[in-house]
Amino acid sequence: MKKTVLEELEKIVGKENLSAKIADLYVYGFDASIHHKNADAVVRPANTQQVSEIVKLANRTRTPVIPRGAGTAMCGHTVPLKGGIVLDLTRMNKIKEVRVEDLYCVVEPGVIYDKLNAVLGKKGFWFPTTPGSGEACTIGGMVVTNASGMRAIKYGATRDYVLGLEVVMPTGEIIHTGTRTLKNSSGYQIDRLMVGSEGTLGVVTEITLKLAFKPKASAMTLAAFNSLFDAGKCVSNIIARPLMPSAIELMDSVCIKAVNKCMNVGLPDVAAICMIEVDGHPVAVEEELKIVEEIAKQSGATFTEASRDKKRIDYWTYARKAIMPSLSRYGEKFVSVALADDMSVPISKVPDAVVAFQKIAEENGVVIGTYGHSADGNLHTKMLVEPNSQDSWRRGERAVGQIFDKVLELGGTVTGEHGVSITKAPYMKKERADSLETMRRIKKALDPKNIMNPGKIFDWEGSIIQYLRYPAFLEQDPGDAPQPSECEPKAYSR
Amino acid sequence: MKKTVLEELEKIVGKENLSAKIADLYVYGFDASIHHKNADAVVRPANTQQVSEIVKLANRTRTPVIPRGAGTAMCGHTVPLKGGIVLDLTRMNKIKEVRVEDLYCVVEPGVIYDKLNAVLGKKGFWFPTTPGSGEACTIGGMVVTNASGMRAIKYGATRDYVLGLEVVMPTGEIIHTGTRTLKNSSGYQIDRLMVGSEGTLGVVTEITLKLAFKPKASAMTLAAFNSLFDAGKCVSNIIARPLMPSAIELMDSVCIKAVNKCMNVGLPDVAAICMIEVDGHPVAVEEELKIVEEIAKQSGATFTEASRDKKRIDYWTYARKAIMPSLSRYGEKFVSVALADDMSVPISKVPDAVVAFQKIAEENGVVIGTYGHSADGNLHTKMLVEPNSQDSWRRGERAVGQIFDKVLELGGTVTGEHGVSITKAPYMKKERADSLETMRRIKKALDPKNIMNPGKIFDWEGSIIQYLRYPAFLEQDPGDAPQPSECEPKAYSR
Numbered sequence: 001m002k003k004t005v006l007e008e009l010e011k012i013v014g015k016e017n018l019s020a021k022i023a024d025l026y027v028y029g030f031d032a033s034i035h036h037k038n039a040d041a042v043v044r045p046a047n048t049q050q051v052s053e054i055v056k057l058a059n060r061t062r063t064p065v066i067p068r069g070a071g072t073a074m075c076g077h078t079v080p081l082k083g084g085i086v087l088d089l090t091r092m093n094k095i096k097e098v099r100v101e102d103l104y105c106v107v108e109p110g111v112i113y114d115k116l117n118a119v120l121g122k123k124g125f126w127f128p129t130t131p132g133s134g135e136a137c138t139i140g141g142m143v144v145t146n147a148s149g150m151r152a153i154k155y156g157a158t159r160d161y162v163l164g165l166e167v168v169m170p171t172g173e174i175i176h177t178g179t180r181t182l183k184n185s186s187g188y189q190i191d192r193l194m195v196g197s198e199g200t201l202g203v204v205t206e207i208t209l210k211l212a213f214k215p216k217a218s219a220m221t222l223a224a225f226n227s228l229f230d231a232g233k234c235v236s237n238i239i240a241r242p243l244m245p246s247a248i249e250l251m252d253s254v255c256i257k258a259v260n261k262c263m264n265v266g267l268p269d270v271a272a273i274c275m276i277e278v279d280g281h282p283v284a285v286e287e288e289l290k291i292v293e294e295i296a297k298q299s300g301a302t303f304t305e306a307s308r309d310k311k312r313i314d315y316w317t318y319a320r321k322a323i324m325p326s327l328s329r330y331g332e333k334f335v336s337v338a339l340a341d342d343m344s345v346p347i348s349k350v351p352d353a354v355v356a357f358q359k360i361a362e363e364n365g366v367v368i369g370t371y372g373h374s375a376d377g378n379l380h381t382k383m384l385v386e387p388n389s390q391d392s393w394r395r396g397e398r399a400v401g402q403i404f405d406k407v408l409e410l411g412g413t414v415t416g417e418h419g420v421s422i423t424k425a426p427y428m429k430k431e432r433a434d435s436l437e438t439m440r441r442i443k444k445a446l447d448p449k450n451i452m453n454p455g456k457i458f459d460w461e462g463s464i465i466q467y468l469r470y471p472a473f474l475e476q477d478p479g480d481a482p483q484p485s486e487c488e489p490k491a492y493s494r
Numbered sequence: 495m496k497k498t499v500l501e502e503l504e505k506i507v508g509k510e511n512l513s514a515k516i517a518d519l520y521v522y523g524f525d526a527s528i529h530h531k532n533a534d535a536v537v538r539p540a541n542t543q544q545v546s547e548i549v550k551l552a553n554r555t556r557t558p559v560i561p562r563g564a565g566t567a568m569c570g571h572t573v574p575l576k577g578g579i580v581l582d583l584t585r586m587n588k589i590k591e592v593r594v595e596d597l598y599c600v601v602e603p604g605v606i607y608d609k610l611n612a613v614l615g616k617k618g619f620w621f622p623t624t625p626g627s628g629e630a631c632t633i634g635g636m637v638v639t640n641a642s643g644m645r646a647i648k649y650g651a652t653r654d655y656v657l658g659l660e661v662v663m664p665t666g667e668i669i670h671t672g673t674r675t676l677k678n679s680s681g682y683q684i685d686r687l688m689v690g691s692e693g694t695l696g697v698v699t700e701i702t703l704k705l706a707f708k709p710k711a712s713a714m715t716l717a718a719f720n721s722l723f724d725a726g727k728c729v730s731n732i733i734a735r736p737l738m739p740s741a742i743e744l745m746d747s748v749c750i751k752a753v754n755k756c757m758n759v760g761l762p763d764v765a766a767i768c769m770i771e772v773d774g775h776p777v778a779v780e781e782e783l784k785i786v787e788e789i790a791k792q793s794g795a796t797f798t799e800a801s802r803d804k805k806r807i808d809y810w811t812y813a814r815k816a817i818m819p820s821l822s823r824y825g826e827k828f829v830s831v832a833l834a835d836d837m838s839v840p841i842s843k844v845p846d847a848v849v850a851f852q853k854i855a856e857e858n859g860v861v862i863g864t865y866g867h868s869a870d871g872n873l874h875t876k877m878l879v880e881p882n883s884q885d886s887w888r889r890g891e892r893a894v895g896q897i898f899d900k901v902l903e904l905g906g907t908v909t910g911e912h913g914v915s916i917t918k919a920p921y922m923k924k925e926r927a928d929s930l931e932t933m934r935r936i937k938k939a940l941d942p943k944n945i946m947n948p949g950k951i952f953d954w955e956g957s958i959i960q961y962l963r964y965p966a967f968l969e970q971d972p973g974d975a976p977q978p979s980e981c982e983p984k985a986y987s988r
Contacts, residue, residue, distance in 0.1 A: 099840070099842070100734055101733055101734035101842045102733075102842050102843075102871075103733060103840045103841065104840070123736075126734045126735065137673060146677070146679045146683065147675055152676060152677050153676060156677075159683065159686065162770045169932065172933070173932075174928065175928045175932055176928055176929065179838070179906070179907040180905050180906075181838040181839060181840055181870070181872070181907050181910060182838070182841075182904075183640070183642055183646050183650070183651040184838060184907040184909065185639055185640045185641070185651075185690050185836075185909045185910065185911055185912060185913040186907045186908055186909045186925055186926060187690075187922050187925075187926045187930075187933055187952065188687065188690065188695075188933045188934055188937075188951075189640065189653065189686060189687060190687075192653065192683060192687060192689070193682065193684075193686060193936075195683060196681075196682065196683045197682055201682075213737075236596075239597060240594055242617075242619065242707050243707075244707050280775065281774065281777060281778035283778070284775035284777070287775075342679075344675040344676070344678060345597040346593070346598070347597065347676075348593070348596050349583060349596075351929075374674040376675070376677060377596075377675050377676060378675070378677065396562065397882035400680070411674050412673070413673040414674050414680055415679045416675060416678055417677060417679055418679060419679040420679070420680060420681055428681050431680055431681075432670075432680060432681045434667070434668065434669045435670065435671050435681070435684055436681075437667070438663060438667075438671075438682075438940065439681055439682045439684070441940060442531075442682060442684075442687075442936060442939055442940070443682075444939065445935040445936055445939030446932065446937065447938070457681060457682075458681065469501060478966050
C-alpha cells in the first residue's frame with residue numbers, strides 16, 4: 001500500500017486507530033473460516049463520517065475495503081483476499097436508541113448481539129434470531145450475512161428485523177434506506193438488498209431493528225433416537241401437526257460423542273437427539289410440550305426423567321455451543337473445520353439429508369458431525385481434517401461437493417445463515433446459476449471499481465481450499481505469518 | 495403501436511388474449527387510483543414462457559410493459575403512463591403447491607389473496623397480512639407493492655413471507671431467486687429487492703410464500719373515545735405495556751359518520767373508535783383482552799355491552815371495509831379519493847399525526863377521513879374532492895403536501911403498504927432524497943432501456959394531479975375515453 005494512502009488514513013482516524021504493523025495485518029487476516037490472507041492496513045473508524053472518508057479515499061485509489069465486525073464469519077467474509085484496508089467497526093458499538101413503544105431500536109454495527117439483548121430483555125423485548133455466536137458477533141455482521149440461529153423457525157432471520165439502514169456506499173455517499181416504522185413501501189427496499197450482501201455493496205453504519213416481545217414462558221425437552229432418520233422425521237412431524245416450536249436442535253452421534261468426551265455432560269449415547277423448545281403463554285407451553293413429546297414418541301423417541309430437567313437442559317444447551325471445539329478433540333490429529341457447514345433443506349427433507357451426509361462422509365473417508373437448527377431445515381456439518389495433509393483436505397473438498405449436490409437435489413440452499421464469501425462460492429454459483437448475472441449487474445452499478453470486499457461470492461474462482469490458514473500447502477505458499485521479531489506487543493489498545 | 499408488434503404479440507398469446515380495441519385500452523387504463531391513461535395493447539399471457547417472449551419483444555422494440563394483477567393499486571401502478579403493453583397476469587392464477595410440512599406454498603401471480611387463504615385455512619395455515627382488498631387483490635400485486643394490512647403489527651408485511659420468486663427480467667431472462675427453505679444467505683437477496691419494486695424491475699411470474707400457523711383463537715373489542723388524540727394514545731399505551739395485539743383499527747368521526755350514514759351499522763357516534771383484536775391461545779386471548787380494555791379505559795375509552803358482541807363485531811369489521819365508498823356518499827357533490835392515503839408513522843406518533851391531519855384539512859377547506867392500521871402506525875386518509883372543480887383538486891394537493899411534510903417531520907414514511915407509483919412520487923422523493931441515486935443506478939443496471947412500467951416512482955416529475963381519471967381538466971386534456979360506437983361488448987371473455 002502506498003505511503004500516501006496510509007498518511008491519508010491516519011489523518012482520518014488518527015494514529016492510534018491505524019496500523020500497518022505486520023502482527024496486526026496477520027491477525028486481521030483471519031476470521032472463523034479456514035482462510036487467511038494478510039491485510040495492507042487496519043483502521044478502526046469511530047463514526048459514519050470517518051467511514052465515508054475512508055471509502056472515498058479507497059474509491060479514488062482503487063484500494064479494496066473489507067468491513068469487519070467480530071470476525072466470527074465462517075466462510076472468509078472478512079479475509080482481505082486482495083489486500084487493502086480492513087475496516088474494523090467494533091469501535092462503533094453504541095446502542096443509540098431503544099423505543100419500546102415504537103417497537104424499534106437503533107444501533108451501530110459494532111454492537112454485540114448478547115449485549116443488545118441484555119438491554120432489550122430488561123424491558124420485556126428481544127431480537128430473537130439467536131445466532132450460535134451471539135456472545136461475540138456484531139449486529140452489523142448479522143445484517144450483512146442475514147444471520148440467524150436456532151429460533152428462526154418461529155422468529156425469522158435478521159432480514160425480517162431490519163427496518164432501516166444507514167449505508168456508506170462504495171462511492172462514499174451516505175444513504176438512509178428503510179424507515180423507523182414497522183412497514184414501508186416507499187421506493188426500492190435497498191435495506192433488504194443490503195442484508196446478505198456481505199460487505200460487497202457498501203458499509204452498514206447504523207441499523208434500525210424491529211423489536212419482538214419476549215415470550216412469557218418457554219420449555220425444552222430432549223428426545224433421544226436410535227435412528228438419525230427418525231430424528232429428522234420427528235421434526236417434520238411436529239411442524240405438520242401443525243405445531244410451531246421455537247427451536248429444534250438436532251445432534252448426531254458424532255457430535256454427541258464429541259461433546260460427551262470433551263465436556264462430560266452425559267448426553268444420551270444414541271444415534272441422534274433433538275432438543276425441542278416451545279415458548280409462549282405458560283398454558284400453551286405446557287400443552288404444546290405434551291403434544292411435542294407425544295409426536296416424538298410416535299416418531300421413535302424415548303424420554304427419561306432428565307429430559308425436561310431445567311438445570312440439565314441449561315447445561316446441555318451450553319454443551320450445544322461447544323460442538324465445534326469438542327469435535328476438534330475428537331481425534332488427536334484432526335481439527336474440525338467449517339466445510340459445507342450451513343446448508344438448509346425443506347423441513348421434510350431433513351431425514352434424507354442427514355442420512356445422506358453420513359453416507360458421503362463414509363464414502364470419502366472423512367468424519368462429519370451433523371447438528372443444527374433442524375426445525376427450519378438448517379443443518380450444520382463440521383468436518384474433521386488433518387490440517388497438514390493435502391490428501392485429507394482434498395477428500396474433504398470432494399465430500400463438500402457431494403453434500404451440496406445432494407442439498408440442491410433436495411430443493412435446498414447451500415447456506416441458510418452463514419453466507420457465501422469464499423467457502424461456499426462455487427456451490428452458490430450452481431444454486432443461483434440463472435441469477436448470477438443479475439447480481440453482477442447490481443454490483444457493477446453500485447461499485448463500478450469493485451473496491452468493496454472483492455473476490456468473494458460470484459467473483460470467487462476455483463477451489464475452496466485456497467488461501468488456507470493451515471500450513472498444509474506451505475510448499476506452494478510460503479505463508480505470510482510474521483517473524484516473532486516483527487510482532488510487537490499491543491500495536492494499539494482495544 | 496406498430497402493427498408488427500401487435501402481430502408478434504398475437505403469435506405469442508393467441509388472438510383471444512390480445513386486444514388493441516379502444517374499449518379495452520380505455521378500461522385497462524384505470525386502477526383504483528385517481529389516474530388514467532390508455533394502453534396501446536392488452537395481453538393476457540398464460541405462463542412464464544409467454545411473459546418472457548413478450549418482454550423480449552418489448553425490449554427489442556423499446557415498448558413499455560406494465561404488469562397488472564387485479565388493478566386494485568391506489569397510486570397508479572398499473573396505469574400505462576407512456577402507453578405500451580398492459581400485461582394482465584390474472585390468467586396465471588394457479589396455486590401450484592401447498593407444502594404444510596415445509597411451511598411454504600408456490601403460487602402464480604394472479605392468485606387472489608382470499609382464495610389462497612381459503613385453501614390454506616383448511617389445513618390450519620394462512621398468509622396473514624390481511625390487505626383491505628383481499629377479496630380481489632392478487633399475490634403478485636401484493637409482492638410488488640409490499641402490501642399488508644391490519645395484521646402487519648403482529649404478522650409483518652408481504653416482504654416477510656416471500657421466500658422465493660421467479661422473475662422475468664427486463665431483458666426477458668427468467669431468473670429464480672430466494673429458496674424453498676425458511677431462510678437463506680445464498681447470494682444477493684434479489685427477491686427482497688423485487689418486493690416493492692412496483693413492476694419497474696421485472697415481472698414476477700411465480701411466488702414461494704412462507705406459511706404461518708392460524709391462531710387458535712381471536713377476539714375483538716371496540717373502544718370508543720371522545721378524543722381522537724386519546725384514541726391514538728391508547729394504541730401506543732397497549733404496545734408499550736408490552737402487549738402485542740393482532741390489529742388495532744382506528745376510525746375518526748368523519749369515517750364513523752360516513753359509514754353509519756351509508757350502511758346504518760350503528761357505530762358509536764364519537765370522536766374516534768379503536769377496534770382492537772388479540773389472537774393466540776384461547777387462555778392468552780381472554781387474559782389479553784381484559785388487559786387491553788383496562789389500558790383503553792385508562793386512555794379514556796368507554797365500552798358498552800356491545801363492544802365484545804361477536805355478531806356486531808363481524809358486522810363492524812365488514813363496515814370497516816366500506817369506508818371508502820361510504821365517504822363518497824358523505825356529501826353529494828364529492829367523491830372520496832386516494833390522496834395522501836397511506837402514510838405510516840412511529841406508533842407513538844399516531845396521536846400527533848391524526849390530530850395534525852384534521853387541522854390541515856380544516857386549514858385547506860377539505861374533508862379528510864382518517865382510519866387505518868394504527869397498531870403499526872399505518873394511517874389511511876381519504877380526501878373528499880369535487881371531481882369537476884380544479885380548485886378542489888388544488889386544495890387537495892396542497893393538503894397532501896402538508897400532510898406528508900408532517901409525516902416526515904414525525905419520522906414516518908409516505909407509504910406503509912400501497913406503494914409510490916404516481917400519487918406519492920414527489921413526497922417519496924423528499925423522504926428518500928439521499929437514496930434516489932442508488933435506486934436509479936439499480937434500475938438502469940437491470941432495465942437499461944427503461945421499458946418496465948416507466949415514468950413511475952423516482953421517474954415521475956411534476957404534480958400528482960396529472961393524468962386524472964376525472965374530467966376536471968378536460969379543458970387542457972381532451973381525454974382519451976372511447977366514443978360509444980367504439981365500445982364493442984365483450985372484446986374477449988374473462
